[in-house]
Amino acid sequence: MPQTHPVSTHRRPRWNATDLGLIAVFAALVAGSALVAAIPVGGLGVPITLQTLAVMLTGLSLGPGRAFAAVGLYTLLGLAGLPIFSGGRSGLGILAGPSAGYIIAFPLAAAAVGWLASIVIRRTLKYRGLFLFLAAMATSIVVIHALGVLGMVVNAKLDLSKAFLADLAYYPGDIVKNVLAVTVALALHKAFPDLLVRRVRRLASPAAASPAEASPEAAAPATATSATASSGQQSPTQP
Numbered sequence: 001m002p003q004t005h006p007v008s009t010h011r012r013p014r015w016n017a018t019d020l021g022l023i024a025v026f027a028a029l030v031a032g033s034a035l036v037a038a039i040p041v042g043g044l045g046v047p048i049t050l051q052t053l054a055v056m057l058t059g060l061s062l063g064p065g066r067a068f069a070a071v072g073l074y075t076l077l078g079l080a081g082l083p084i085f086s087g088g089r090s091g092l093g094i095l096a097g098p099s100a101g102y103i104i105a106f107p108l109a110a111a112a113v114g115w116l117a118s119i120v121i122r123r124t125l126k127y128r129g130l131f132l133f134l135a136a137m138a139t140s141i142v143v144i145h146a147l148g149v150l151g152m153v154v155n156a157k158l159d160l161s162k163a164f165l166a167d168l169a170y171y172p173g174d175i176v177k178n179v180l181a182v183t184v185a186l187a188l189h190k191a192f193p194d195l196l197v198r199r200v201r202r203l204a205s206p207a208a209a210s211p212a213e214a215s216p217e218a219a220a221p222a223t224a225t226s227a228t229a230s231s232g233q234q235s236p237t238q239p
Helices: 017-035 051-061 062-078 092-096 101-121 130-155 162-166 171-191 196-204 216-234
Strands: none
Touching: 017 062, 017 171, 051 062, 051 101, 051 171, 051 216, 062 092, 062 101, 101 130, 101 196, 130 162, 130 171, 162 216
16 A cells, blocks of 8 residues: 655644734734834924834834734724824824825835845844844835835825935934834844744744654654564564
8 A cells, every 4th residue: 555654744833812912912022113202303293203214113123014003003003093293293194194195105115124134143143233134224224214215105195206305314213213212123033032033033934943853754664664573572473
């Protein structure tokens, strides 16, 4: 009879109560960062806040899925009417303002930097802080600033060049905030490795979860050998 070997399937762990609690805590962190006094920039009504710091920290700490859920929860609650956007603003009307692009970008940025952080954790040990900072800056530029500029073009009716120049004012602050986010994230990774580091390594090395699952092909010959040996012991005179 043809032998069939069990196929090892490694599924991503489902979120448990701890994961849901972390999502709620980091959503509250992003909301709290928006309530800190903002620094007005120009006349567009898009101030400098600590939200990008909290968004990056969420992604660097939780990874892509949970970070997207946390920042997405914050965004949905704000759009639903809770005054948790910068300046105590809320509601769907904010999507018609010049800061709409930044708000839409927050959940996407959290997921993107979380995904990049997972790659960095899985592949590097030396200079990890530098690579995490580069990941945060790349996410800031490609996701947050790009969508922020698009929001100013669409809602504030600015030319692309003027919107880009207006957005440049936020770069120095983002550099400082990304440095702080990486510093805090590294401290969290060290103090609580189960938060993300071990989680990433488990997903990267499913074979380490169970020796039996790691090598079903090797287990099958061993089983056959033991069965043969057992049969030989039971019937030593059998040809």
